[in-house]
Amino acid sequence: MSQFLSRVAAAALALPLAFPAFAETVNQTLPPRVAQALKANKIENSALSVVMLPLNGNGSPTFVNADVSVNPASTMKLVTTYAALELLGPNHQWKTEFYADGPIENGTLNGNLYLKGGGDPKLNMEKLWLLLRDLRANGVDTVTGDLVLDRSHFVQPTLPVFDDDGNDKNKPFLVGPDALLVNLKALRFIARNDGGNVKVLVEPPIATVQIDNRIQALPKAKCPGWPDIRYNPIENGNGVTVVVTGKLPAGCSGQTYLSVLDHQRYAAGAVRAIWKELGGTILGEDRVAPVVKDAKMIARAYSPDLVEIIRDINKYSNNTMARQLFLSLGAEFRNEADADDSMAAQRVIRQWLAKKGLISPHLVIENGSGLSRAERVSARELASLLQAAWKSPYAAEFISSMPLAAVDGTMRKRLRNTGVAGKAHVKTGTLNTVRAIAGYSRDNDGNTWAVVAILNHPRPWGASSVLDQVLVSLYNRPANENTAQR
Incomplete structure (x- = not known):
């Protein structure tokens, strides 16, 4: 994978950068209160990348350390979710299906029961229960054969295991993607x-x-x-x-x-637990295999639309669902040249960005969630993506998927009792050495800005307050600021 990314980056460097053009007036210094907050937390200015782009009205853009390659943490989810909106469509759905390879007579399936995963990021216990109820309604009480799990929808990549502090092994936020992801394996x-x-x-x-x-x-x-x-x-x-x-x-x-079970044991255990509560019986064993060619589909469930999925991903920074979505992009557009669905997703996203004129030489995508030490982007590249999304037909769906300052998601406790409360849709990002925000915020004149602030530092203590001050400073920008009409 590293060789693939190196080739892509080298090719991208040879192309002209398609960053937006602005009037000559450009701010290249941090707002005073942001600089003060950095100094108070003993963090050097070079650790913070900031870009603020006016999207309507008057305003001078700000670029500080804008072209530095940085780890964006979970703000990388904005790349994945915006790409999915435009490439898959806002009403895209995933399906999960039960198949039978034998006849059903008098409530008994004389054969094996197959559960085929389609990569649904939100196949929770309620949806699984309804799917099993549908199976019962289609005349199945007893299965004489095995419960067979078909997890072949994704071609899984081999990626390094992420563990920020060495004590996270069983934490749900580290659950990896799977074609048959049930209840986030929690x-x-x-x-x-x-x-x-x-x-x-x-x-x-x-x-x-x-x-x-x-x-x-x-x-x-x-x-x-x-x-x-x-x-x-x-x-x-x-x-x-x-x-x-x-x-x-x-x-x-x-x-x-x-999360203490692997995907196979969790999915099989959840099916058997619900099936038992419904009065059903599966006599055989649990195993993994593709659905056989002559099997008959006997029950199907659809996921919520993509717009609901990206809301969960961005509002609550769900890493597993983001990785699931990333591989879904790969599975949808995979070709023979792609070694796995991660490679396919990287290729498709870069091609999509290039068509928009957003050539991003700093961009490195490993799993699409930001839960990675390898992923990279520059603040300018991410801000340019936000500017393009502002003009997208799906801008409303994309913006509303982000946390609303002081109201919900990962921003619900931040910026209360400030002018920014309720006026900024901002995705957050946090790793041991990273604090980040990216999204849209209004100033005190009611104009909207694309804002990116990413801090990479070995000791980012107090950095969240620094990033909050970026939004507060933008909101309170001086009325007599030397502005230029775009």
Whole structure:
């Protein structure tokens, strides 16, 4: 992959940069309060890249460290979601299907039951339950054969495993993509002390997940905001035993989300758990294989439209869904020259950008989510993408997918009691050494700007307040600022 990216970057460098042209008046210094915030947090100015482009009205653009290659963290999701809107269409849907390779007689499927994944980023437990209800409505109670999982829709790339601090292995935000992604592969563990009797439950109740409850019950006391409970998953053959330790006062509870099963075991376990609750039986084993040629489709479910999917991705910075969408782009446009769907997605996105005149030599896309140490872009390139999106027929869908400052998503607690509250749709990005924002914000005259601010620094403590000050400074820009009409 690195050789492929190097060839693409070299080719792109030979092309003219298609950045927007502005009037001669251009700001090349940081707003004073942003510079003060950097100094207060002991961060040098060179660590921050800022671009602010006026999209309507009067205004002088700002370019500071605009052409430096930086890690954008989750603001990379804007590239993936905007590309998907234009290449797949806002009403694009994914499908998940059940097939049978034998006859159905008197409620019994005499053969194997196939579950074929189509890459749905939002196949949650409710949707799976409805799909299984549909299977029952089509006359199936008992399956004499195996539960066969078809996960062949994606040609998966081999990418490095991301782990920012070494302790994230079972965290849901690290779940990778899969053609048969069920419920984001998340397990919810609930610990509750009811009068000295401590119980630990798991949802969904997958049979291969066992609980070893070692929590110490304490007398009734004030319930802690973060109970002292630890979960240690241990492989046990075909399943996992989760050892739960800690202390919990009477009348208190706590919960956490973990990912402790691989995609195959989670999908099969979720199907069997729901099927059992519905009164159904599967007599055979679980295995992975493509749907056989003569199998008959007996139930199908569709995902929400793409516009809803990108809202979840951008509002809540969902890495798994972003990676799922990235591979879906690859699967849709894959050709014989593509080694995998990641390669196909990279190629298609670069071709799409080139057609728009957005040649981006700094752009490096690994998985499309920003959860990567390899992904790169410059602030100018990302701002140019935002400017192009502003003119897109799907601008409203794209902009509304981003968090609204002080209102929702990852921006819901930021910029409260400021003029920016409710006036900026901004995607955030966070890694150990990265803090970033990118999106659209209004100034105090009601004009809209494309804004990108990306900080790469070994110690980015306090950097979120620096980025917030970029938006506040834009909103409060002086009325007598030397502006130029675009």
